[in-house]
Amino acid sequence: MTYELTIEPLGETIAIEDGQTILDACLRNGIYLPYQCNHGLCSTCKLSVIDGEVEHGDASPFALMDYEREEGRALACCATAQSDLTIEADVEVDPDALHLQVQDVVGTIVRFEKLTPDILGVWLEIPGDGLPFQAGQYVNVDIPGCSEPRSFSIASSPANPKVIELHVRKVPGGVGTEWIHKNAALGLELRVTGPLGRFFVRASSKDPIIFLAGGSGLSSPKSMTLDLLDREWSGPITLIHGVRTAEDLYFADDFRQLAIKHNNFRYIPVLSQAAADGLWDGTTGFVHEAAEAIFEGSFKGHKAYLCGPPPMIDACIRSLMKGRLFEKDIFTETFSTKSDGENLAKSPLFKKI
Amino acid sequence: MNAETKIERKAKKLGLKERYGHLTRGLGWETSYQPMDKVFPFASYEGIKIHDWDAFEDPFRLTMDAYWKYQAEKERKLYAVIDSFAQNNGQMKITDARYVNALKIFLTGVSPLEYMAHRGYAHVGRHFVGAGPRVACQMQAIDELRHAQTQMHTISHYNKYFDGLHDPRHMFDRVWYLSVPKSFFEDAMTAGPFEFLTAISFSFEYVLTNLLFVPFMSGAAYNGDMATVTFGFSAQSDESRHMTLGLEIIKFMLEQDADNVPIVQRWIDKWFWRGYRLLSIVAMMMDYMLPKRVMSWAEAWGIYFEEAGGALFEDLSRYGITTPKYADVASKEKDRLTHEVWSTFYNYTRAAAFHTWIPNDDELAWLSEKYPETFDQLYRPRYEHWRSLQQKGERFYNNSLPQLCNVCQIPMVFTEPDDPTKLCLRSTEFEGEKYHFCSDGCKDIFEFEPQKYVQSWLPVHQIFQGNCGGATMPEVLDWYGIKNGSDNLDYEGSPDQTIWNDWTKSAQRAAG
Numbered sequence: 001m002t003y004e005l006t007i008e009p010l011g012e013t014i015a016i017e018d019g020q021t022i023l024d025a026c027l028r029n030g031i032y033l034p035y036q037c038n039h040g041l042c043s044t045c046k047l048s049v050i051d052g053e054v055e056h057g058d059a060s061p062f063a064l065m066d067y068e069r070e071e072g073r074a075l076a077c078c079a080t081a082q083s084d085l086t087i088e089a090d091v092e093v094d095p096d097a098l099h100l101q102v103q104d105v106v107g108t109i110v111r112f113e114k115l116t117p118d119i120l121g122v123w124l125e126i127p128g129d130g131l132p133f134q135a136g137q138y139v140n141v142d143i144p145g146c147s148e149p150r151s152f153s154i155a156s157s158p159a160n161p162k163v164i165e166l167h168v169r170k171v172p173g174g175v176g177t178e179w180i181h182k183n184a185a186l187g188l189e190l191r192v193t194g195p196l197g198r199f200f201v202r203a204s205s206k207d208p209i210i211f212l213a214g215g216s217g218l219s220s221p222k223s224m225t226l227d228l229l230d231r232e233w234s235g236p237i238t239l240i241h242g243v244r245t246a247e248d249l250y251f252a253d254d255f256r257q258l259a260i261k262h263n264n265f266r267y268i269p270v271l272s273q274a275a276a277d278g279l280w281d282g283t284t285g286f287v288h289e290a291a292e293a294i295f296e297g298s299f300k301g302h303k304a305y306l307c308g309p310p311p312m313i314d315a316c317i318r319s320l321m322k323g324r325l326f327e328k329d330i331f332t333e334t335f336s337t338k339s340d341g342e343n344l345a346k347s348p349l350f351k352k353i
Numbered sequence: 354m355n356a357e358t359k360i361e362r363k364a365k366k367l368g369l370k371e372r373y374g375h376l377t378r379g380l381g382w383e384t385s386y387q388p389m390d391k392v393f394p395f396a397s398y399e400g401i402k403i404h405d406w407d408a409f410e411d412p413f414r415l416t417m418d419a420y421w422k423y424q425a426e427k428e429r430k431l432y433a434v435i436d437s438f439a440q441n442n443g444q445m446k447i448t449d450a451r452y453v454n455a456l457k458i459f460l461t462g463v464s465p466l467e468y469m470a471h472r473g474y475a476h477v478g479r480h481f482v483g484a485g486p487r488v489a490c491q492m493q494a495i496d497e498l499r500h501a502q503t504q505m506h507t508i509s510h511y512n513k514y515f516d517g518l519h520d521p522r523h524m525f526d527r528v529w530y531l532s533v534p535k536s537f538f539e540d541a542m543t544a545g546p547f548e549f550l551t552a553i554s555f556s557f558e559y560v561l562t563n564l565l566f567v568p569f570m571s572g573a574a575y576n577g578d579m580a581t582v583t584f585g586f587s588a589q590s591d592e593s594r595h596m597t598l599g600l601e602i603i604k605f606m607l608e609q610d611a612d613n614v615p616i617v618q619r620w621i622d623k624w625f626w627r628g629y630r631l632l633s634i635v636a637m638m639m640d641y642m643l644p645k646r647v648m649s650w651a652e653a654w655g656i657y658f659e660e661a662g663g664a665l666f667e668d669l670s671r672y673g674i675t676t677p678k679y680a681d682v683a684s685k686e687k688d689r690l691t692h693e694v695w696s697t698f699y700n701y702t703r704a705a706a707f708h709t710w711i712p713n714d715d716e717l718a719w720l721s722e723k724y725p726e727t728f729d730q731l732y733r734p735r736y737e738h739w740r741s742l743q744q745k746g747e748r749f750y751n752n753s754l755p756q757l758c759n760v761c762q763i764p765m766v767f768t769e770p771d772d773p774t775k776l777c778l779r780s781t782e783f784e785g786e787k788y789h790f791c792s793d794g795c796k797d798i799f800e801f802e803p804q805k806y807v808q809s810w811l812p813v814h815q816i817f818q819g820n821c822g823g824a825t826m827p828e829v830l831d832w833y834g835i836k837n838g839s840d841n842l843d844y845e846g847s848p849d850q851t852i853w854n855d856w857t858k859s860a861q862r863a864a865g
Contacts, residue, residue: 008370036593036596037593038581041586041589041590041592042590042592042593043593044593044597060586060590061430062427062430062586062587062589062590063586063590065422065423065424065426065427066426067426068423080361088369089369090366090369090370090414092370093368093371094367103459138810236594317671318670318671321671321672322673324608324611324630326604326608333653345665346598346668347661347665347667347668349600349604349665349668349669350668
């Protein structure tokens with residue numbers, strides 16, 4: 001049995017399975033609720049049930065008192081749904097979140113193109129009104145032969161929800177991405193679920209924007225940049241894209257053109273393994289090193305959006321924090337592959353980075 | 354069926370944080386006829402620079418109304434359990450009366466710290482300029498008072514039957530080994546408000562808390578002490594708020610100004626080491642005093658500091674904070690710490706307000722298994738030697754007074770980080786006097802603030818100076834409030850053992 005779980009004050013609705021805890025359902029849907037012990041003792045995850053019935057599970061009688069149960073309080077880490085639910089949790093409303101509905105659609109490949117030796121661009125046409133999304137979000141794609149879907153960020157502008165552009169990096173030994181590289185063909189249909197994720201531009205803030213992209217992590221920043229420029233967002237925007245060699249760069253000319261056209265946009269491609277042939281006269285090194293050099297080590301007052309593989313994200317967070325930019329102004333989308341496996345143990349020091 | 358009840362979404366609700374913001378708006382104020390730094394004289398002398406007090410996230414977000422309601426129900430539940438424990442003679446159902454000695458350490462060494470925490474939070478709460486940390490500290494001050502009180506009420510039941518529990522406050526201020534926790538907390542309370550929170554909220558409540566509470570509360574559960582377990586649950590539901598305050602204050606300081614980073618690092622180094630030394634007695638309790646053991650100290654250190662703390666310091670490294678200095682020494686000591694400390698209490702059993710014993714054969718086997726690298730090589734022979742002396746009627750007592758470390762106040766019984774067979778002795782000169790330390794960690798702390806630690810109230814010095822009732826053992830014990838022959842010495846032959854054996858025999862008779 002699946003119920004609907006609505007989380008206030010976000011106003012988001014997600015599915016919750018029979019026996020699944022509210023906390024688990026939220027975390028799996030990208031909604032962070034504060035929690036600590038995860039087994040009903042510490043009461044950090046206490047919330048209010050506004051509508052519906054819950055089963056309190058193993059909530060400790062000291063962490064959730066009788067009078068609180070009567071008042072409709074529950075512990076997210078123990079409570080399971082007995083009906084559709086509306087809860088109010090201690091989460092912050094993000095004025096920039098669009099909370100678009102997640103859809104299951106079938107997309108048809110209308111164009112595909114090798115962008116670099118290991119990245120395939122795939123354009124999917126979505127029937128009807130398309131798949132409205134917020135720039136930065138991703139979709140899950142079902143791939144034949146894979147039990148779990150693979151996630152890809154949408155690289156195109158949200159101005160056209162009828163065709164979405166995905167960048168598929170061939171992960172060595174990766175069953176899913178290799179299948180797409182091998183089988184991509186015009187007319188091929190793929191089941192797509194989305195839009196997903198909470199990686200989007202906090203455009204209501206006027207703080208200058210820094211996009212830090214690594215490899216195929218250019219996808220979200222590309223969509224976000226196009227969207228901002230379309231909407232004539234007037235603050236300074238810096239996009240730093242790091243790749244290994246010159247042949248790994250893609251859409252570089254498009255970004256150079258945009259930088260010429262828009263005074264507030266600059267584009268810095270960075271090569272970590274530039275060939276010794278002297279042809280590359282641009283920046284070399286890693287993304288975080290380029291960022292430190294460009295901003296002279298000081299990031300205070302900016303908003304930074306990071307998209308790429310885990311080591312690049314971590315290195316960039318360290319540089320940003322060294323330059324006095326902290327969690328509240330740093331937004332990340334980590335591209336991990338199946339082989340990255342379990343994340344290293346985390347402390348509760350940071351919630352989202 | 355649900356379709357018709359579906360309503361259009363109303364205007365967005367305020368988040369809890371925003372609502373709380375409105376509720377607490379205006380709690381802080383700018384002074385008008387006195388300058389701010391006169392009203393808040395302690396807010397800046399530590400060197401911590403705060404530019405925006407409102408950036409502090411109040412982790413409590415509780416109103417007094419909700420707080421009273423919540424705590425009142427918790428207390429009702431706890432006291433119901435304490436009552437039923439008393440009515441059902443719960444003290445007879447513990448594993449073994451030796452377990453009560455863990456409670457004696459808790460009541461004399463930990464509960465008074467709860468009371469000091471109450472005073473400390475009330476004090477520093479007054480001195481923060483921002484309403485966020487001020488409210489957080491004041492709420493925690495009330496929590497700590499409740500903890501001290503409920504602990505005393507929970508454990509007081511044992512005082513009806515067992516020795517050594519009759520006056521923890523008196524003992525805390527006088528008994529030699531209790532000067533270790535007392536001086537630890539006085540060090541924190543005489544620091545500025547930011548150092549206090551780093552010491553207690555971060556280092557103690559966050560980094561080291563599991564090493565204090567798991568041994569005592571799981572120890573209680575394993576050994577049939579349901580009253581203390583219930584107290585543990587009651588307190589644990591407050592601890593999450595306390596731990597969060599520790600994390601928030603550290604983040605707040607580190608994010609407010611880059612100049613704060615080296616100051617915070619020094620405090621983390623200092624309070625890690627002080628907290629770790631303070632835990633020595635808890636470590637000993639885990640390995641030696643629980644008839645039914647939970648886990649070894651070495652295992653607990655591995656799980657709660659090396660793993661959990663490792664993840665925390667990995668995250669903190671993003672701020673430029675490094676793993677506390679001498680954490681490596683603590684790890685080197687984990688296979689010997691408890692044996693060195695229990696041996697010390699065995700030596701000085703006459704002056705302890707709890708009982709000691711030589712572990713029995715099963716317990717020695719457990720220690721060998723848990724400490725394969727050290728126990729049989731270094732400590733088992735010592736215990737077997739003492740046991741044979743005892744069997745010959747020549748029980749070994751150490752009749753001299755030990756030299757104490759001038760910072761942690763523990764006798765200088767610890768060994769060199771890289772040689773567990775050699776005593777670790779450090780010293781430094783200050784204004785023509787020589788001061789002694791158990792470790793580089795304690796020596797560093799002294800050398801940074803010598804003026805503070807030359808004032809240490811060192812129990813052995815105080816005895817020699819004639820400030821502890823007299824020059825003889827009976828006089829000092831009398832001054833300590835330790836009753837010779839019942840509160841102290843070995844468990845074997847103690848009144849505790851007699852009453853326990855009587856209960857066990859009558860239970861056997863009743864069972865026929």
